[in-house]
Amino acid sequence: MRILRRIAGAVTAIVHRRSAEADLDEEIRGYLDVAVDDKVAAGVPREEAIRAARAELGSQAAVKDWVRDAGWESRVESVWQDVRYALRTLRRSPGFATVAILTFALGIGTNIAIFTLSDGMLFRPLPYREPDRLVLIQEYSIAKGEAYSRLGRIDFEQLRAHHRGFEGVATVSAATSLTWIGRDGAESIRTSYGTPNLLELLGVGAHIGRPLRPGDELMEPRAAMVTFDAWQRRFGGDPAIVGRTLAFEHARVQIVGVLPRRFIYPVQASLGDGDLFFVSALDPKEAADPRAGVWMPVARLKPGVSIAEAQTETDLLVRRAAQAFPATAQDRALRVANLQFALFELSRSLLWLLMSAAGSVLLIACVNLANLLLARGTAREREIGIRTAIGASRARVARQLLVESVVLGLLAGGVALLVTVLTFDAVAAQIPSRFRLVPHGVDTRAAAFTLLLSVAASILFGVLPAWRLARSDASAAMRETRRIAGPRLPLMKTGTVLVAAQVTLCFILLAGMALTANSLIRRRTIDLGIEHKDVAVLRYALGTAAYRSREEAFDFDQRVLDEIRQLPGVKAAAIDFPQIGSYAPWMHAVADGMPQQTGVWAVTAGYFDVAGIRVLEGRDFSESEVRADAPVAVVSETVARALWPGQPAVGKTVVAHKLPPLVVIGVTRDVRSGYGGRIRPAVYRPIARGRNRGMSIMARGGAGPDALAVAMRTVAQRLDPRVVVPKPLTVAETLNRGIADSQFQTSLFALFGLVGLLVSAVGIYGVMAHWVSSRVHELGVRLALGADPAALRRLVLRQASVPLLAGLVFGLLGAFVVTKRLQSLLYGVTPNDPVTLAAVVVILVTVGIAAAYAPARRAARVDPIIALRAE
Amino acid sequence: MRPLPSEERGLVQGTLDMLILKTLALEPMHGYGIGTRITQISRGVFNVNGGSLFPALRRLERDGMIEGQWRATENNRRAKYYSLTTTGRAMLRRQTKDWESQTSAIALILKASLGEL
Numbered sequence: 001m002r003i004l005r006r007i008a009g010a011v012t013a014i015v016h017r018r019s020a021e022a023d024l025d026e027e028i029r030g031y032l033d034v035a036v037d038d039k040v041a042a043g044v045p046r047e048e049a050i051r052a053a054r055a056e057l058g059s060q061a062a063v064k065d066w067v068r069d070a071g072w073e074s075r076v077e078s079v080w081q082d083v084r085y086a087l088r089t090l091r092r093s094p095g096f097a098t099v100a101i102l103t104f105a106l107g108i109g110t111n112i113a114i115f116t117l118s119d120g121m122l123f124r125p126l127p128y129r130e131p132d133r134l135v136l137i138q139e140y141s142i143a144k145g146e147a148y149s150r151l152g153r154i155d156f157e158q159l160r161a162h163h164r165g166f167e168g169v170a171t172v173s174a175a176t177s178l179t180w181i182g183r184d185g186a187e188s189i190r191t192s193y194g195t196p197n198l199l200e201l202l203g204v205g206a207h208i209g210r211p212l213r214p215g216d217e218l219m220e221p222r223a224a225m226v227t228f229d230a231w232q233r234r235f236g237g238d239p240a241i242v243g244r245t246l247a248f249e250h251a252r253v254q255i256v257g258v259l260p261r262r263f264i265y266p267v268q269a270s271l272g273d274g275d276l277f278f279v280s281a282l283d284p285k286e287a288a289d290p291r292a293g294v295w296m297p298v299a300r301l302k303p304g305v306s307i308a309e310a311q312t313e314t315d316l317l318v319r320r321a322a323q324a325f326p327a328t329a330q331d332r333a334l335r336v337a338n339l340q341f342a343l344f345e346l347s348r349s350l351l352w353l354l355m356s357a358a359g360s361v362l363l364i365a366c367v368n369l370a371n372l373l374l375a376r377g378t379a380r381e382r383e384i385g386i387r388t389a390i391g392a393s394r395a396r397v398a399r400q401l402l403v404e405s406v407v408l409g410l411l412a413g414g415v416a417l418l419v420t421v422l423t424f425d426a427v428a429a430q431i432p433s434r435f436r437l438v439p440h441g442v443d444t445r446a447a448a449f450t451l452l453l454s455v456a457a458s459i460l461f462g463v464l465p466a467w468r469l470a471r472s473d474a475s476a477a478m479r480e481t482r483r484i485a486g487p488r489l490p491l492m493k494t495g496t497v498l499v500a501a502q503v504t505l506c507f508i509l510l511a512g513m514a515l516t517a518n519s520l521i522r523r524r525t526i527d528l529g530i531e532h533k534d535v536a537v538l539r540y541a542l543g544t545a546a547y548r549s550r551e552e553a554f555d556f557d558q559r560v561l562d563e564i565r566q567l568p569g570v571k572a573a574a575i576d577f578p579q580i581g582s583y584a585p586w587m588h589a590v591a592d593g594m595p596q597q598t599g600v601w602a603v604t605a606g607y608f609d610v611a612g613i614r615v616l617e618g619r620d621f622s623e624s625e626v627r628a629d630a631p632v633a634v635v636s637e638t639v640a641r642a643l644w645p646g647q648p649a650v651g652k653t654v655v656a657h658k659l660p661p662l663v664v665i666g667v668t669r670d671v672r673s674g675y676g677g678r679i680r681p682a683v684y685r686p687i688a689r690g691r692n693r694g695m696s697i698m699a700r701g702g703a704g705p706d707a708l709a710v711a712m713r714t715v716a717q718r719l720d721p722r723v724v725v726p727k728p729l730t731v732a733e734t735l736n737r738g739i740a741d742s743q744f745q746t747s748l749f750a751l752f753g754l755v756g757l758l759v760s761a762v763g764i765y766g767v768m769a770h771w772v773s774s775r776v777h778e779l780g781v782r783l784a785l786g787a788d789p790a791a792l793r794r795l796v797l798r799q800a801s802v803p804l805l806a807g808l809v810f811g812l813l814g815a816f817v818v819t820k821r822l823q824s825l826l827y828g829v830t831p832n833d834p835v836t837l838a839a840v841v842v843i844l845v846t847v848g849i850a851a852a853y854a855p856a857r858r859a860a861r862v863d864p865i866i867a868l869r870a871e
Numbered sequence: 872m873r874p875l876p877s878e879e880r881g882l883v884q885g886t887l888d889m890l891i892l893k894t895l896a897l898e899p900m901h902g903y904g905i906g907t908r909i910t911q912i913s914r915g916v917f918n919v920n921g922g923s924l925f926p927a928l929r930r931l932e933r934d935g936m937i938e939g940q941w942r943a944t945e946n947n948r949r950a951k952y953y954s955l956t957t958t959g960r961a962m963l964r965r966q967t968k969d970w971e972s973q974t975s976a977i978a979l980i981l982k983a984s985l986g987e988l
Contacts, residue, residue, distance in 0.1 A: 028921070030903075030948060034901060035903050056921070057921040063925055
């Protein structure tokens with residue numbers, strides 16, 4: 001009751017502030033009147049009585065202040081006053097305000113980005129019904145300690161048929177495509193398939209229409225759902241899509257609904273990128289086939305069943321399956337894990353790193369601001385001194401300073417949020433698809449996070465300066481001589497420690513960035529064995545309806561190849577399966593002494609020349625050998641070395657399982673599977689009509705890769721308009737796709753590193769600039785007495801190098817500990833790579849000295865006359 | 872918070888409220904009157920001036936211990952007369968009791984000599 005009355009009173013007080021104020025004025029007037037009357041009655045002359053009464057009461061303004069201070073509503077009001085005062089102060093020093101807000105906004109901005117990225121994966125419940133009961137089942141090899149993305153069909157069937165803790169088990173099958181002949185030629189519609197119970201198990205409904213359910217796999221025409229994106233893109237978001245039947249080259253499909261916007265299949269996120277979603281039962285013929293596999297499935301626990309119970313039963317069932325099929329890996333185990341946890345685990349190391357990197361950027365920005373505030377605070381000591389002298393308590397001054405920090409933090413947070421909102425779409429487009437749970441845009445959660453972070457961080461960086469400055473000695477501050485002495489030692493010392501801390505953090509951050517960048521460079525500059533990266537690769541799929549036999553398909557490919565070869569200035573050749581940026585080839589050469597995973601590729605004459613694979617020994621295939629499918633082969637150097645060490649390979653015969661004996665006519669350089677990929681030992685043989693189906697046609701020359709790509713596509717489309725011809729990609733483009741993930745990581749790291757570096761440089765500059773400007777007088781005297789300007793410059797640089805060096809030492813120690821975490825992201829460098837760390841040292845020293853150089857130059861250029869007159 | 876005027880420091884913390892309540896328990900009174908009354912009764916030991924009086928009055932009024940009313944003084948000046956509310960009266964009773972038990976306890980401690988133990 002009392003609390004309520006208090007609050008009511010306070011609210012009334014705020015609302016009726018003006019009348020309360022007037023009331024108080026009148027009361028004070030009345031008080032004085034009565035006091036004067038009293039004194040007059042006691043015989044004091046009126047004039048004298050008025051003076052005495054006033055003196056007794058003291059300053060009326062102060063009295064009113066005390067009265068106002070009596071209630072908490074006055075706090076709110078005075079905080080508001082502080083806020084306005086802070087804004088005025090910031091406006092008075094726009095340079096400081098801009099630097100402070102921008103550097104801090106950088107720190108906050110990186111954190112909003114990472115928050116948005118990780119929010120979807122870690123904190124937000126997955127977009128399924130009761131996601132807590134969903135588990136992911138992954139296969140492990142106990143002996144090898146490896147995890148697999150697929151598991152055996154026999155194990156899947158065991159779980160599905162016998163597991164009593166599961167309501168159901170569902171999975172997806174790989175994506176395929178359907179050919180759609182639209183107005184502008186044939187195009188490929190990507191489709192993905194799930195088991196009939198998939199949506200029901202996940203508890204995913206339909207945006208419009210109805211979700212697919214068991215039984216739909218039997219419908220004729222086939223029932224399908226359109227993904228939200230495809231619905232928007234291809235059908236303009238028309239709700240009439242539900243119920244429509246679409247005719248494809250081989251099939252008719254009835255659309256029963258549209259998938260929800262945020263739907264993604266939990267594991268194979270790229271399946272959500274497809275256009276159509278179907279359900280189909282797993283092939284019953286494979287149910288007892290120990291070689292068949294399925295994608296790692298998701299299961300729903302029955303209510304009340306714990307993960308541990310489900311795990312125990314799973315172990316039993318897997319053992320039973322392993323006993324029934326002794327030929328399967330006996331050391332396998334299935335792990336049942338909470339779906340969200342398992343997903344998090346798959347990208348845990350990366351998220352952890354990104355979060356800590358963003359965290360350190362923010363920390364650097366905080367330290368930086370603390371430093372700037374401290375430096376500025378010394379300049380404000382007089383102001384603070386005056387305020388304490390006229391009766392402001394230390395707590396009051398500290399609060400004022402803290403409010404200034406928070407105002408600064410909120411402004412920076414606002415700037416950061418604004419920039420994030422404006423750039424979100426552009427940045428999101430760069431995010432690899434496995435982070436597709438990222439929310440669609442900056443939402444209230446991100447905004448709330450920003451608010452929280454801004455306030456927390458600004459208190460973090462504001463507390464030290466506020467505490468420090470509030471302890472300023474009022475009388476010392478008031479003495480005019482204070483300005484000559486420069487900042488007192490403790491403040492300067494704090495600044496030095498802060499800069500050192502900043503440099504330490506920055507060093508660790510830069511070490512992480514440099515290591516990932518170094519890895520990326522190593523990946524990219526690795527010798528791929530292929531020289532012509534501007535080769536355009538044309539690959540299309542021929543429908544089995546129009547091209548029934550391998551021969552028909554081969555003849556079509558041959559015609560396309562011949563026509564491309566006719567293009568002026570173009571060299572072209574073909575290979576049955578792309579060597580770069582693709583999975584392993586269809587066929588492997590297996591023989592004693594043959595390196596593991598040696599692929600068999602079929603090529604036309606001129607392939608090595610077009611792709612720029614050097615022939616080290618012997619020669620390329622001749623046209624006649626290819627036409628005749630002669631029993632000859634070209635092997636890569638690894639194969640040659642393995643089979644015939646120290647001997648010339650040409651003239652030897654390759655004998656391998658499922659291959660006829662092939663006489664070696666040449667040896668080529670090794671080719672890697674991609675940037676950072678491994679060497680793929682190769683046996684090449686002529687491409688043959690009747691044996692190979694499908695060619696990748698590679699060409700270079702003409703008017704550059706882009707024009708060539710268009711020309712190649714036109715050739716194929718002219719020869720058969722029904723064929724879906726995707727845009728040819730150059731080898732370079734394919735290679736870049738292969739390292740999109742590591743490029744994404746590296747660019748994020750690079751961004752963080754640069755932000756950290758920039759902010760640290762501002763910090764060093766700020767502290768040194770302040771140091772110089774507060775010692776202008778001393779420097780002036782020194783110069784007037786004949787000091788060498790160069791010596792003064794060195795003095796300032798020496799001052800700056802103390803925290804810099806300390807930071808480097810601690811940073812180096814920290815990096816030794818922290819960069820171990822990067823191991824899984826590195827390629828070709830150790831976490832403590834000395835060259836990389838040396839490079840970081842050089843970068844930091846250069847930037848540090850550069851940041852201190854401007855103040856140093858100013859120190860040497862101080863005009864003694866002006867400096868002394870300033871007194 | 873600004874430091875409060877020094878006079879209040881002469882009073883034990885929190886006792887000013889009690890003294891004001893006690894004064895008003897005798898009769899409704901305006902601010903100046905309360906101050907002089909406290910000085911008179913304490914025979915000049917406590918000198919309460921406006922600087923501490925007004926905040927205390929505002930606090931008590933907000934907490935519903937006292938209520939103010941504009942009236943004319945004997946000299947026909949307008950002044951705000953405060954009077955005790957029911958809650959204020961109860962509060963005064965409680966505070967007086969607490970105070971008495973505390974002071975007698977303190978007095979006992981101060982008067983204690985070894986022989987009594």
